[in-house]
Amino acid sequence: MSKTILYARVSTSDQTLDHQKAQAEAAGFEIDEVVADHGVSGISTTLKERAEGKRLYDKLRHGDTLVVRWVDRLGRNYQDVTDVIRHFMGQGVVIKTVINGMTFDGATEDPMQQAVRDALIAFLAATAQAQAEATKEAQRAGIAAAKADPKKYRGKKPSYDRKALDTVMDMVSKGAGTTTISKATGLTRQTVLRIKGDPAAAEETLARWGL
Known part of the structure; x- marks a missing residue:
């Protein structure tokens, strides 16, 4: 059975896990589980280097949905963010953002849609960094x-x-x-x-x- 997991990275005292979860639920997401890292930088640590972030690689399965407030919660390093999104899409996981309702899905086989999707991922990752x-x-x-x-x-x-x-x-x-x-x-x-x-x-x- 597929599930929806919210990943939250809480890096400062001004951000809270409850706030990120409330935002996701207000946007219409039904969250089955929350995975969160506290007090970590998205610049100096990759997702795999974070205590909870690396758990996503074991937990997420084909058909699951990964929800994040924005792509910068995954990281603020261009290479890391693009690698993470492409890895999960390759596993059949759909990544969705709360802000602006972005959806990244690896299921499409249309080359034009793939090109647009990949360009958007690259742009957002570069903007975050x-x-x-x-x-x-x-x-x-x-x-x-x-x-x-x-x-x-x-x-x-x-x-x-x-x-x-x-x-x-x-x-x-x-x-x-x-x-x-x-x-x-x-x-x-x-x-x-x-x-x-x-x-x-x-x-x-x-x-x-x-x-």
């Missing part, structure tokens, strides 16, 4: 600036926190509009536009305030 690298670089720059001049005037306290900033950048990478992001985060359109215009400055501001 690029976003992670940009965020990490901005964080390093902000921390370095704060350490170089700890007495520097911090300016006005930002109206956003780490969770809000990550949400903005996540939605931007997926093509969401300013108004949509503003409603989802509770930030003003002006703040969203400022973050989109200079993510590095937004990261530096958080670092100066220790947020």
